[in-house]
Amino acid sequence: MSLRYALIALLTGRPMTGYDISKSFSRSVAHVWHAPDSQIYPELNRMERDGLLASVEVPWGKRATKKEYHVTDAGLADFRAWMESPLVPQRPRDPAYLKAAYFEFADPAAVREQLREQQEYWEEHLAMLERTRATLVDRSHPTLAARIAELTERDAELAVRFKIYAYDGLIARARTELAWIEDGLALVEELHGS
Amino acid sequence: MSLRYALIALLTGRPMTGYDISKSFSRSVAHVWHAPDSQIYPELNRMERDGLLASVEVPWGKRATKKEYHVTDAGLADFRAWMESPLVPQRPRDPAYLKAAYFEFADPAAVREQLREQQEYWEEHLAMLERTRATLVDRSHPTLAARIAELTERDAELAVRFKIYAYDGLIARARTELAWIEDGLALVEELHGS
DNA sequence: ACACCCATGTAATGGGTTACATGATTGC
DNA sequence: GCAATCATGTAACCCATTACATGGGTGT
Structure with a gap:
């Protein structure tokens, strides 16, 4: 919906x-x-x-x-x-966490490999989010620029701030994922040695 | 799948x-x-x-x-x-972030209300995750206890540590959501006054 | 002429949600 | 006897994914 x-x-x-x-x-x-x-x-x-x-x-x-x-x-x-309308909480459904909980069933090398791939993905994703956030701050983001062109400065301010707020949430989430992945790499190191 | x-x-x-x-x-x-x-x-x-x-x-x-x-x-x-097998990154699809990006379309009171509901949900969810994590640490979690009963201490250690690791990720995520929600409440306060 | 973008979909399949449906057993 | 729990689903619908399909326009 x-x-x-x-x-x-x-x-x-x-x-x-x-x-x-x-x-x-x-x-x-x-x-x-x-x-x-x-x-x-x-x-x-x-x-x-x-x-x-x-x-x-x-x-x-x-x-x-x-x-x-x-x-x-x-x-x-x-x-x-x-x-x-009230926001219904999303049901958890994330393969990454499901896998992580059962890493003992996978080969340590495969685990390391997957964690590194995830790390790479989230690093790129984070960089993209930060670039996009910057274009919101300076109002150069094309979709946003078209939107606020018609608005008063007050309304433009609201539109911009909330969009930045949403990206701040996405960025925080990406950083959290990255920290978790790093902990995962350290954990595999500890449990299975290098 | x-x-x-x-x-x-x-x-x-x-x-x-x-x-x-x-x-x-x-x-x-x-x-x-x-x-x-x-x-x-x-x-x-x-x-x-x-x-x-x-x-x-x-x-x-x-x-x-x-x-x-x-x-x-x-x-x-x-x-x-x-x-x-490699983990395919999930497509973002989160109504909470979609709404947040367009909060300027909602009544400030309704926004505050939703943020407070979200806050309550995540606080409860976080508390539940922390309780569950504690039962993993002391190995009293029934599903885990049945699982490790048959295992050597070495294998039990692996199973337990990875489950704790997964919960640590969920807990970190919940905390990140909560911090974001608090920022949202502060932002609404700043933009719309009390 | 050809590549590349603009423009707009359909079809098949799979996965998930919601509501409904039914009956046996255990414990009081 | 009755309630709560154990046990196992079906049906309808919606949403999302993947693969495929088609044709016009623009620039070289």
Whole structure:
């Protein structure tokens, strides 16, 4: 259900085509809610059918057109209602922790290997989050820049600060994962020697 | 796919019925991989069909019987193979972060309310994790105790240490969430006043 | 002419959630 | 006798993943 709201959230910034959305996604909302094209296009259609979005055909090249979606009043109302509805805690479901709890079943070398891969992934992910955060702070992030262009300085301040806040959470989480992975490497060293 | 491995992991400790599993789940593996009964029973059947588990009928009361599952050699081999296979990073999909990034669309009072609810949830969750961790350290955790009863002290040590390691990760994560939530409350205070 | 991007999906499958359904046993 | 617990699921639905499919536009 959250995909809907991720899409509305993105479209409140500016009207976009499905293609724009699938591209912006990877650079903004996807950091909190990933979705592939094959899920985005059908969902946009359903949302239009449900009256949350409306679209206008805009020309593309000489003969072709593309559909530009914008959020309707009903869509915005729905989004606000969701924003204010209580948040149901997510069920834990994380293969990394499941594996870690049973590392004694794996070869120590394989464990080390996996931990290093995880470390590499989280380091890159963290770097990406920090780069993105910087573009929020200086307001150069394209999706954010388009969003705040229409807003008063007061409203822009709110929009920017909350986005930075979300990234701060993601960054803290990435650092926590990295610290845990390092502890894992130390633990394997202690238990199985070098 | 990980549900399979969560089930095998649990059954390597001792043979169990579906009912035992669904109960143990809530006190152990469910902290890393939640699953409801309605998913567990059919999955056990499929796993038996696939040769990963085998079952024996044990009497229950005068006339009834129950099925006790144990892991087959093929099941254990499959589990080890999974344990050593590379871990694919999870796609981010967290409604809490999605909402936080767009808090400017919600009423400040509603935001505060949600943050407080989240805070309460995570505090309870953290306390539960810490209690569970303590029962791993003193080896009084029933699922763990049954598991290590058959093992040499060396193997028991490995099993215990890795389980503690997994819980340390969960605890660190819970603390990180709590710190982020507190920052959120402070931010709302700053931006919207008291 | 060709590569690469823009644009928009469908189909099959799998996994998870929610609600419902049923009956036996044990302990008081 | 009755409640709580033990035991085992089915059905409908939704959401997500993976693989595939297709065609126009732009720049060299």
